[in-house]
Amino acid sequence: MISIEVRNLIVIARTNGMRIQEILSTFRVKKTAVYNLFQLVKKTGSVQPRPHAYGRKPALNSQDLKRMKSLINSQPDITLQQIKDQVNLRISIPSCISG
Numbered sequence: 875m876i877s878i879e880v881r882n883l884i885v886i887a888r889t890n891g892m893r894i895q896e897i898l899s900t901f902r903v904k905k906t907a908v909y910n911l912f913q914l915v916k917k918t919g920s921v922q923p924r925p926h927a928y929g930r931k932p933a934l935n936s937q938d939l940k941r942m943k944s945l946i947n948s949q950p951d952i953t954l955q956q957i958k959d960q961v962n963l964r965i966s967i968p969s970c971i972s973g
Contacts, residue, residue: 875923876901876907878922882921884897884903885915887901888912934963938961945961
């Protein structure tokens with residue numbers, strides 16, 4: 875990952891007419907990183923890296939969670955399997971617990 879300071883220097887260097895090959899050797903960065911940086915600046919106007927969206931998406935959305943909570947409130951002795959069946963969820967029982 876290229877530091878913010880170096881990102882700014884690369885953009886300034888290119889704006890001042892420095893060739894790509896000179897940027898690569900001067901800042902010791904990969905060609906793809908430089909091109910990706912230029913695309914980022916073009917799209918966002920900033921050298922700040924994009925936030926990462928790592929990890930698995932939640933199996934349950936907020937509506938599913940509300941329906942589950944409503945079932946539990948109306949039937950406190952309901953089983954997880956019954957919740958899963960009534961809400962028509964396509965998740966495992968352990969997912970019901972963590973959701």
